[in-house]
Amino acid sequence: MNEILMNMGAEKRDRIINSALMEFSKNGFKKASTNKIVVEAGISKGLLFHYFINKKGLYDHLEKFSIETVMKNITDKLNWDESDFFERVKQIVLIKIQVTAQYPYIYDFMIKTYENMTADDIFEYRENLSPGLLQKVYTHNIDYSKFKDSMDIKKVTQIIQWSLEGYGKDFYDKLQKTKEPINYEELIEDFEKLICILKEAFYK
Amino acid sequence: MNEILMNMGAEKRDRIINSALMEFSKNGFKKASTNKIVVEAGISKGLLFHYFINKKGLYDHLEKFSIETVMKNITDKLNWDESDFFERVKQIVLIKIQVTAQYPYIYDFMIKTYENMTADDIFEYRENLSPGLLQKVYTHNIDYSKFKDSMDIKKVTQIIQWSLEGYGKDFYDKLQKTKEPINYEELIEDFEKLICILKEAFYK
DNA sequence: ATGCAATTGACCACTGTGGTCAGTTTTGTT
């Protein structure tokens, strides 16, 4: 991270980052408003351009920051000895919850960014940061012999992936609309039920 | 539909509708640009405001038009005698493909519109148009006894729904990036495989 | 040829833009 940024208080830095991640993820680069970013972050216009030379500088910083943050969390927190696919999945989800608690729009920002990239660009960019990491997440040490032999493993893991995304999205949408605080116990219990069904559906 | 609109040529009308659906679905009401809509539609600024008094008038028309179009297609084309859940699913997907062929952004527009509504508003609006229709789509005549008894039917159908959405989204993303024409035979064959796996996973 | 509807696009007042910079406040050092 930029040295000058490191000297900023962490709380203020995250306020700016989160405000910018939200604005860019909702509107893309061109339509995002630096005015709205500074208001939401509670800083002055001048300060933003003092830290990040211009709009593009801010965006570039966020692009690097977001993928680095996610990858660092995965590298540090994942238990690479775990061999059960669904336990691995649960860990990834837990990491996502933790990262999202600090940076609510970081995944949305990354998805929005990838809209304008080819699959090769995305792959290459991630590979440069930490070779093989994302490939390893769902392969390293995982015991795929637990799955029903008759099914195409690739399609099955895709279905599971889609289910997790759908579950997350629905939960998030409901959260946005009700605006009630999260009941984590209830959430985890409900999520376990989903995993249970998926296990029964796809494991031998 | 508005009388004055009915007199317009169907081809030009669809060009305007599709252009507007795209712009609104990508940017929401406020950030959508009427300038871009008319350029994409290949008409003059004045003509747009001749047919739809102002931006809001255009948006309101699209809101009514999109839900009416989708509901009419479902009402007309669905085989209500079919009792197999996955056959029903296939029909819904087929209808969606047909509607999307004519109005590529109609579903995106509806999703974007629903972002600013509560669940109750959405339900009420749909109910007023055709009472009970959307509830009936996945219930009327469907034989749910084919599903494994041990699993919560509601969660299972959600998983299937999420899988279909994920499949559609991935397909559409790939299409946008490669820009190759659709090979419908291949697509249907591939889609059948997905249905096959889901059947094996959730049917007795 | 006439009348009428369909269609155009230059034009307008206005909003919001990214970025600047002279000035103020805060901080740390002596």
Place this chain on the structure above:
DNA sequence: AACAAAACTGACCACAGTGGTCAATTGCAT
């Protein structure tokens, strides 16, 4: 307390893009 350096502010600017208008033109049926 005195000073300098760093952090920070917000009024200000030129300009791009906005929704909407309307006098003028075109196309078509009679």
